[in-house]
Amino acid sequence: MQQLDFAVTVSALLGIPFPFGSIGRVNPELYALSAGTWDNQRTGINACTPQDDLVAWKMRYAEVLCVNSWQVKRYIDQYSGSSIIGFSAEYLHHVEELYSKAQANWSEVLKPTCPSETAKGEEFKESASSALQLQIDAYSSFLESFAKLARSAWTEFDLWLMGTGLLLMILSVITQAYILVRLNAVCQPSDQECPSSRIIPKLSFAFTLVTIRAASLLSNSYILAEGRVTNFLLATSCIAGVWSSATNGNFTIEEFIFLLLNIFARFGIELGMSKQIAGPTATKDHPVSIICDIFGSSFCNVSMDIFPIISLAMVTCIVLKLIAYAVHQRFLKYFIICGTILSYAFIANYWASESTLLSHTKAVQEIGRSLAPRFVYAIGGLSLVISVLWRLFAPVDSLKFNKRITSLSAAMLCSWSPTILMLLGRQGAFVALICITGAWCIIMLQQKYQKDSKLDITGSCVANPVSVTQWSLLAVCLFYLTGHWCTFDGLRYGAAFIGFDNFHIIRQGFLLSIDTFGVSHILPVLSLPFVAIHCYNTASKKSKVKDVTINILIQVHLMYGLITAITTTVTIVCVTIQRRHLMVWGLFAPKYVFDAIGLLLTDLLIC
Template sequence: MAPRNRKLQEEAIASARRIQFQTSRNCLIVFLFWVTSLHIVGLFFFTRGFLLTRLILDDQSTCNTPPTSIDRNPDCWYPKQFSKAIIIVIDALRYDFTIPEPDSDLLYLNALTLPFDITQRVPRNAALYKFIADPPTTTLQRLKGLTTGTLPTFIDAGSNFAGTAITEDNIIQQLLSAGRKIAFLGDDTWTSLYPLHFDVNMTHPYDSFNVWDLHTLDNGVNKHIFPLLEDQEWDVLIAHYLGVDHAGHRYGPDHPEMRKKLIQMNQVLENIVKKVDKDTILLVMGDHGMDPRGDHGGDSQGEIEAALWMYSPKPFIGSSNLERTVDQIDIVPTLSLLLGLPVPFNNLGSPIIDVFLEESQSSWRNVAHASRITASQVKRYLEEYARIKGQDIEHRAMRDWALADSMWNETISYDFSDENKNWRTPAEAYLKFLRNNLEQCRRLWAEFNPSSMNFGLGILLSSILTCGVYCFGIEGQAIELVSMFLQRIGLGATIGCIFSIIAAATVFYSVSILTASLAGYAIGSLLAFASTILSIRRRLRFQPNFTFENCVAVLVFLIHAILFTSNSFTIWEDRILTFLIATLAVSMTLAAYRESIAGNVSRYSHGIIFLVLSRIASYSRVCREEQSRSCKTTFYASDLSTTTSPQTVLGLFIVFLILPRVIRRYLVQSGSWEGGAKPWIGLGLPLGLVMVVAYWALDAADNNGWLSNTDALGFYKISLARTILGYSLIAANYGWFHGPHCLDIKVNSISKVDFKADDTPSLHDSDLRVQIQGRNNAYGSFYLLFVVNSFIALALLSKPMAGISLAILLYQILALLELNQTAEKKSYLPVVVMFGLLAHSHFFSTGHQATLPSIQWDTAFIPSSEIVYPFSPMIIIANTYSAHILTSLCLPLVGLWRQQSIGPYDNLENLGRIAILKIFYHAIISTSATIWAAHFRRHLMVWKVFAPRYMMGGISLLVVDLTTTIISFGIGVSKTFKDISEIFGY
């Protein structure tokens, strides 16, 4: 019975240890979720205070309530000049697309010539303007400005994927209130902004986000617009073309496809002009421009300079001898007054002077009338806005108003029959008020909430302190304390939520229940954690390890964190990171050299490989506007394109041909080229990579017009992309869950030999010796297979040059893991800091910058021809933060690589510290960017440099948190420990 009891006792102990491990693992994952929740709450409150949307007033202008006295008995506020209007929006129509340059060889010039030619031929019937957009130059925000006359706020750019209905006063609503019929064709963004405003029988919206489709929407608009022009059952016809914008995103402006689209638009305008009668005004406009690569969203000159062309067979344009540059919001009061409508209540624009000048150049009578009405409405809006906000209007523009009004009342009688009056003087005074007020609003519109910002920063800093205490302050088994932490954190969070909800319901009525709950949750849980730390303060020991590489890692860490104190440092972060990576890599290589000088010299050679790869990766870049004079874009085929060169696809094929051999080499060196590694790396990975190369080869063929049947090609591309994603994320992971490990059993037969008296050998029965191959890297090799599956999907969702960058990143990680094995006493700090640096560096080398135009929106359509929520936004995030995702997936390898198959509980302790340390690094970098964005919130470059960098840092922090918590630990580590423990009986 003794052996049986002993066996039962061993099984009970093993079962208890498994339960203990599972409990500790689950507690660690929940603790990581809690840290992530602190980051979410901190960023929420900071963003709520930093990127506030403006106050939207619900007031509506009406004909019965003009903002000033009206003595001319007009149709409404101003005599109606036109009964009908045709509004053609050519998305991304840059101003220089419409200006001929006979001696230029740029493909986008001399293609759309109609507006300029007609304006030159009949200047009293047409006018061509440089149409200045307010950033952000995204379509949804521009449409809001073009219809309401208001300024956008920066946070509105985040809603460009899904607009919400406009509730403030706007020209579309004014048309509807006046009983006008509105027909609409084209970009479905309009129907999301104005869902019930267009005549259902004359509305034909089309999906707007498939930037790879240049023709479907435009052809659909052309199909319906000309029958509508013949029927004339509408009062206003709006058509929004997208082909030019999509050609820019896909190919860049200087491309044959762009020229084809501009020629097509020129022909469309020729046909429309023939249908315009004298009672109709035609407006052709771009909602924004595009940068040299065809992107938009920022505030570069090419992005904000759109074109506006107005035409009518009836003469209506005067000559002001002024530069024809107008703000986009100026179209709102101009068109409203021309159509006999009230100016929308929230409008901040000015009437366009040329449109209201009479035939005589010296007569400014109508300009004075229109500018006084518009200025009076703006003043009424400002007074109402100040009343609701409880503020006084004291800025300089109001002094301009007082001067203009005094001039009007004292020197000009309100008699429009007198043409000899000096109408120009009061007109220019009112226009000056409007311009100055607009500039003041642009500078002061962002109403920051310091209390909310400071609270958010406090939560972020507290989360950093929490991670720091866990990583560096707790002596001994920190994993044992996580359960106690969570119990008290849960209690504190519950109490905090209850008290905050009661306070919001009884005292602070202006605070929403959600906001109060989040604040109470964060404060309560942090106080509970702090109380727990105080109760175990005797176990707190800060014992820094002052090794050379640790000191360099801390120095590099701090330098990266303080980059955001300067806009110049932030702009050149990509180049600075290359230097920081090289510095830390040299220190780690020198440490490896010292410890390997008497042993295996090849160990520290991995540091040299790492340095070479870092230099190669830095070659891939996308230059931001501020770098243009000292930077050349290498990520795309040229500075003026967003397409991939065929040579890059060939390079991707070569790199992917080498990558499986590189991984095999590292597995062989670690003794893990056994079992499942051979079919996985030898066959499965190459198959997935070949399919990725095939997809991008098809894309190159599509972009370069090598194949004629583009519809079939698009179908094949989407089918192949879905096959790759299914293969890598579903089939391969299913095989990983149920397939073999990187282990093999080798049985050796050993014969016993005896010698007789005469020294003659005699063979006896053999003994069997069992040897487990791959045991010394059982954890790391098996987990690496999980990483490889995700790598295939990331390579597909990244463009070819980015795929090369990610392959280099994976190679660098493997070299770094081998380099770290040379340390006699492993220090994880330099390795984890290097992981963070690599994530940020390869963010840039995968074709991104901390700017809106660098977002690769077209990748959302790799597996689909239309937007599919929530998958399309997830694909954009995976593309943008592929380097952060890959480094987070590889993070457990820092503690698992070449880790002998000891008990999983011992490994979990190290992995917990490594995970918290990685989050600690990214939290400091992101919080630093957030702090300096708050500090420089009145800086000239805040919306161009500091705010985008803070937003990029905040999203990357959450991506790292969730990837580390859910995928790396929740799935990868859990499965790895479970299988290896069962194999070795732990």
């Protein structure tokens, strides 16, 4: 039985009115299974001859279909009269003709007739059964025709376009994988012994993680629990690393911290996925609220006001150290430092204006709530413009390529991060600490892998796919950690109005996009140069391969883009398979929209 027929079939069995918006047909198999549809069937409609059970049941089922068709026709008339788009006039006329024909036949069936004296009773029963079957077929034809019309008008899925898009995505995945394999072969020195002995297990493990996550998207239950599944896969990679290190006897503190970080992220995801109110200011949605039930509501309220400020101070110190270390141009460095200090000061001012611990005048609150966010947006936009202009028009200095890349990446990160933290609300600083700690752990573990494998001696410059996969999985975890989920009602619409009271479609749409994709796409992609370059500083000094920094950077970005492309491709396959599913517009289509926009944004930032 099709899902479209479920509501009307249950209504017919229960004897209640059909739902007005339902366009399904009462299923004959399920309707016949009910014993109540076979009761009291011996009285004929013409009161001349008794009817057997089958003919009487067909009569009752035809009556049900008559009411079913009338309800659908009433819905067609009202929808066509009120809808702006409506249905095609040609198809609508065809459906109305089918209904008129069915009603005319029904009038003939209901005419009271008695068999003649010469006619046999069996022949009359057979004739009545045939007439009822024709009537049932007529109503069924009308209902099926309109259901087909509604599917074509409402779902608007073009199989040819879907197939073309899916084919292009598959070709894109194959092309990226081929380029990555060729690049790895080029980057591998010819005199290195057994080059695949170390990279193949890593590649197989990373491919397994990506495949499991992508395959889970074929189930609607796993889509709803994608954050938990991704966190489980990330924790699995951490446990595998801990087990490998413990076996070799070289366990490090970074592995323990990374595993502990996943535990915190797990609790944060549970809290984030339980949120039902959008907007970072509507609810105090900091992950520290998990312990409110243990220590009491008063302690929780104080913690929600104090802990974000402490987290923000820690993030500020880390960012300033990053700028001092990574940005080497004097003008750009001091400008970014000043802009960062001012931005985080305005963020703290904005939080303080909403705090219940401090008493403020109405004017101070208005300044903190309206002007402070706008100053943060303006400083971030100005820093971004200056960083881009410096990249395009600044003369090439004596700095090495990796230092130029890290300078530009640090400037871009510091330009985007204050705006993203402002939109995320009080949880933003805590999420930023998780992101920074995760990046530090991945870099340190990559350097440990490089040292243990003696890659600095052999000169290999092949990127570790497990590290890139972990960074991608962590980015997905951050998406759900901040209270987002892949449905349209999961958008945090309140974040778009931080600092503004009036609605403007471009401005609020841009802020909503930054809030949705900032911590899961913008920051992780802009951080890839640090994950790539800082892992191979030693290898780049002793490598026998030319331009090792460029090769490593290309490999890491290709791996990250390939992971995103594989996930999006499987999502397209899922939407193609489930295009007639009842939850296609509530679950599968929004997931496809989020993944498609995420893929476009990832490719744009990588390029």
